[in-house]
Amino acid sequence: MSASHPSPLNPVAFLQAFIVQSIKVAGQLGSLEARDRLRYIEHLGLAAASCLESAGREQQSLDADAPLDQDRYASLIVEIKNQIGGKFSRTSSAPGYVSVVNHVCPFGDAVMQAPELCRMTSSVFGAIGARNFGYAKVHLHKRIATGDGCCEARIFVEPALAQGQPGDEYQSRDGTVSSSLVGGEDPELQRKLSDTWCANRKTTKHTAPAIHMVAESPAMRAALRVARVVAPTDASVLITGETGVGKEIIARTIHALGKRHDKPFVTINCGAIPEGLVETELFGHERGAFTGAYDVHHGYFERADGGTLFLDEINSLPLAVQVKLLRVLQEGTFERVGGSQTLAADVRILAATNQDMTGLLREGGFRHDLYYRLNVVPIDIPPLRRRIDDLSALANHILRRLSEKYGVAEKILGSEAWHQLVSHDWPGNIRELENLLERAFLFTEGPLIEHVLELPGGTSAGAPADGVNLRALKHQAASAAERRAIQDSLQRYRGQIRAVARELGVTTRAVHQKLKSHGIKPAEYRHPVAR
Ligand SMILES: Nc1ncnc2c1ncn2[C@@H]1O[C@H](COP(=O)(O)OP(=O)(O)OP(=O)(O)O)[C@@H](O)[C@H]1O
Ligand SMILES: [Mg+2]
Structure with a gap:
């Protein structure tokens, strides 16, 4: 031992x-x-x-x-x-x-x-x-x-x-x-x-971290609305979108809002597993099913029993395994590889792809019947460059998480840094934003991040279309003004939300939402001496 x-x-x-x-x-x-x-x-x-x-x-x-x-x-x-x-x-x-x-x-x-x-x-x-x-x-x-x-x-x-x-x-x-x-x-x-x-x-209980999904743009709000509607059902959902847009976080949100929330959420990346192993990974194998199968292996379906199985990069699923997956979706049963005992699968399926499936379907690389079974409810997540309204809330959210992760005081973005963010077209989407902000966070000593796009090798940000750029700048200016107004009001009323809501002419609920999206903690205004 x-x-x-x-x-x-x-x-x-x-x-x-x-x-x-x-x-x-x-x-x-x-x-x-x-x-x-x-x-x-x-x-x-x-x-x-x-x-x-x-x-x-x-x-x-x-x-x-x-x-x-x-x-x-x-x-x-x-x-x-x-x-x-x-x-x-x-x-x-x-x-x-x-x-x-x-x-x-x-x-x-x-x-x-x-x-x-x-x-x-x-x-x-x-x-x-x-x-x-x-x-x-x-x-x-x-x-x-x-x-x-x-x-x-x-x-x-x-x-x-x-x-x-x-x-x-x-x-x-x-x-x-x-x-x-x-x-x-x-x-x-x-x-x-x-x-x-x-x-x-x-005292050492590990609880799953709460999911916080930013959804300020109309497109993300719509995606979240669909997620809320389908969450309590067992309907299969196919989530599409470019790399790093938030497909997995949507899947986790659906699971967290559904009746299976206290059961496992199991992820399998179909594209990351060698083709020959996908079947045994998904369905398991019996002892002696093939050379080297010394023990019974419980596949992802068994491990996700009662919960949700998230099939990422579903477009990479080999045709032979597609047949078996179709049967699980239709009949709720499967056998381990090399096994004769039929096992029941009480698993909700969510799937994702970052590739357009139409070509694959046309060329026979993906079964139509399986596609329709998986795509009962489609959710398409647009790339970040097409929902720039999310950018400031996402950046604030990520910066807040970074200060928790590294246990240091929060840092904010200066106007030049904001300008750099809104001028970029984000090919890597939110994952790229996270990486960029993390680098800037770590290399900035004070509380103000002046620059973010000092990319290694001098790669400069791609310039988006003018329309997007202007809209983004406008949004950023409005967001900064809103943040300042809320902070000033909190200062005046020593963190009293009701008073702030009254002064700004909005509901207390709206104030709470804004505090969350700007990452402002009202408690810090209740003890002005401590600030
Ligand atoms: N709306 C959002 N609010 C907060 N965080 C988000 C949001 N969307 C994405 N993220 C964060 O961005 C990162 C990438 O998201 P996620 O892994 O869900 O993307 P993905 O589409 O599955 O990416 P990939 O195609 O690379 O697998 C994660 O850390 C996730 O928490
Ligand atoms: Mg993913």
């Missing part, structure tokens, strides 16, 4: 630390009777299981309390053990029965000296099984600790099926798990360990 622990501290890291500690005190364990050693480890395993389960559910965006189905249970125990340092994968799953194998023991070679530690696996699998199905019987059919070369855990979650099979039984009654070895959980130990592990988990 690696000596390094993941940081920050979380239940998994804590358990790893505990494992290292247990190995150190193996001598002490050795002084106990064999049965007492097992009971000691079983108690720890039962106590660890509930906290590991809730941390695992959180990581996989699963409901905190609803009982898991068998498939999710299998994914969860595999994921938990692999985070602790195992290399588990599911080998088979039939109704009422799950089997998993492991090729690397989290305890390392030390397990040979203390094979009782395998009990930890039974108790974690058994306790989580019992909590979700009421009953579990776990049999460690093979064990690295006893020289089998791998571990194979067989778990029965139906008592009738388990009858006559070897293994240790776990039951849950009124939320308390008991096992055939130790009876009920040790409530005191359970409480102590949960306090430590779960408290740590709460």
Whole structure:
């Protein structure tokens, strides 16, 4: 086992630390009777299981309390053990029965000296099984600790099926798990360990960053409106637009506003995966499906179960895989490569392309039937040069994010820098704007960014059409005047939004919107001395 622990501290890291500690005190364990050693480890395993389960559910965006189905249970125990340092994968799953194998023991070679530690696996699998199905019987059919070369855990979650099979039984009654070895959980130990592990988990909880999408221009507002309308449905959406315009952020917004928001959002870039691997990446493969397929591989469809799958660069999808994707969209089912078991896909599909699909469709590179299935709702995002009204809000938003990222005071753009921005035609769109501003942010010492387009190698900004340029300049001047008026009013009224709204003759909601788009914090005006 690696000596390094993941940081920050979380239940998994804590358990790893505990494992290292247990190995150190193996001598002490050795002084106990064999049965007492097992009971000691079983108690720890039962106590660890509930906290590991809730941390695992959180990581996989699963409901905190609803009982898991068998498939999710299998994914969860595999994921938990692999985070602790195992290399588990599911080998088979039939109704009422799950089997998993492991090729690397989290305890390392030390397990040979203390094979009782395998009990930890039974108790974690058994306790989580019992909590979700009421009953579990776990049999460690093979064990690295006893020289089998791998571990194979067989778990029965139906008592009738388990009858006559070897293994240790776990039951849950009124939320308390008991096992055939130790009876009920040790409530005191359970409480102590949960306090430590779960408290740590709460302080290190990773929440997905909130999505903030700038949409000031009529075109982006229209795109956002469509996103809001389709979000609560399961309709497929095809997002088109040049590189860097915000296709993925729109997809994430649709997911975040929909009913699947607390389930996974999984992205796959079809253009970045070698053609021969796209099918196995999407649909997974069975063990032995081809040379080198030693383990079952869960594809993106399985990983996105219950959530959203974002198929980026869909235009690169090989024809053979298009057929299989069409079937998922039509019937909601698929098989892993080399597998005969039909799996159900509860996945919402969002797709994106930065290439015009008409040529591809005409030349037979993309199936018409699949295209119509994906393109139920089209959203086209215009390039930044055609929605220059978004530029100032985007720049302010990006600068604000940069000051958070680098933990330094906010910086603003001077008039020359603004002029440079609005004179550029943005072939790389918002991604280019982000890169440019980041460079300027890092190389500007004071709070005022004077220049932004000092491109390496002296590349100068392309000049846009005059009409766009003038319109952009007008917009920038208006935006700067608006910002100044709001700041002055906030100053006068010490950050009181109602008073500011009254003075400017707008609603408080409008003031809040403007504050957001200009990146102004009213709190800073409530304590004038601190400024
Ligand atoms: N309207 C917006 N508001 C705020 N940030 C945005 C907006 N649009 C794009 N961005 C930001 O710009 C960057 C590029 O956006 P995104 O990755 O969504 O573009 P894309 O069209 O998928 O690009 P590519 O074609 O290169 O994959 C991201 O960091 C994203 O957060
Ligand atoms: Mg993208």
